Each structure stands twice: as structure tokens, then as C-alpha cells.
Amino acid sequence: MIQTRRPAPLAGPLLLLGALSLAACAGPAIPRAAPPRATAPPPTVVRPVQNNALIGSSADAVGRMFGKPRLDVTEGAGRKLQFAGAACILDIYFYAPRAGADPVATHVDARTPDGRNAEVNSCAQSIQR
Template structure:
């Protein structure tokens, strides 16, 4: 029997298009200088991703940092569980 597909919890290096394919449209997005913050949320967690363009040369902005927290309290939660609960594909 094949094993179930694994959910990639390390978001580093993903582009905006790859994030949107995984989590659907980002309900919250804001430009912060040259960076872009995309956020998804459900009842159990809030996922913040921060994308930045390459330091040198051209290319798509990618995730350099991501974190997860509990809605309301802001308490840090494991990113793996948050990513799994938000993944739509």
C-alpha cells in the first residue's frame, strides 16, 4: 500500500505561486519594503510567511522566514501542525 503524501513543512524557498497552490488565496497580504508578508488563518493557527527577492540578480521572491501562532493569544505553535491544518492541496 502506498504511503500517504507528505506535507512539506519547511516553507523556505517557496515562491508566492507555490504557497497559493498549497494554501489557496492569502486573506492577508502586505508589502513591507522589498518583502511581502502573506498570512493564512484557521481556528487553530495563524501562519505568517515572509518572501523576499534574491539579494543579487533577478528572480522570484521566495520564503525566507515563516512562523505560526495561536489566534488571539499569539502563543507560538509548531509550524508543522499549522501547515498541515491549512494545506488545501
């Protein structure tokens, strides 16, 4: 006679508990929110707030007026040319008025050699070639 082994009395409930535990792990996936779409920032438009003879001029045109700059500094999208004469120092800042356009003078500062403010147009005339 062949004897069959009977499972231990706790084997059935333990198998059921294990199966239920595994089924809980394989539950439905939790939907995840889609990441927000990256949008390009609106194009930057630089509008000059000054009114002097140099606003709107290109760096080449300014170079023809004043010669070689004492300083030529590029930082990010901007460029600064500095010209100096005996009476004053002139800083001209260039930015593109819109994406893809050539940079133009959008701001001009003038000062005396000791740091006091100077009038832009008269300073430019005194430095001009």
C-alpha cells in the first residue's frame, strides 16, 4: 500500500496567505501625472529708455565714430564698449532688439574721469574723432 503524506494543518492557510501577499504586490499601477511641458520663454525685446544720438547705432558705426575702444567686454547677450577722452568716459551697451537681430546701442553712460555724471551727447562730441 502506498502511503500519501498529508500536509500539515497550517500548510494550507500559509500558502493562501503567501499567494494573497504576492497578489497585493502586483496590484494595479498607480497612474503618474505627466511632467509639465517645457515651454520656451517669450522672446526678449530690448527697448531703449534713453534718448541720445548713439541709441540704435551698431558697434561698427560707433567704432567708426570713436576709433578703437578702451574696453570691449562681452557678457551673456550684452556687449559694452568703453571710450575715453580727456574730459569724459563713455560706456555704450549693445543688445539685440529681438532674437536674431544685430545688437544695437540701447544704453549709454557718460562720466568725468573723477566719476561724476556727464552729459552723453557732449561727452560723445568731445571724444569723437
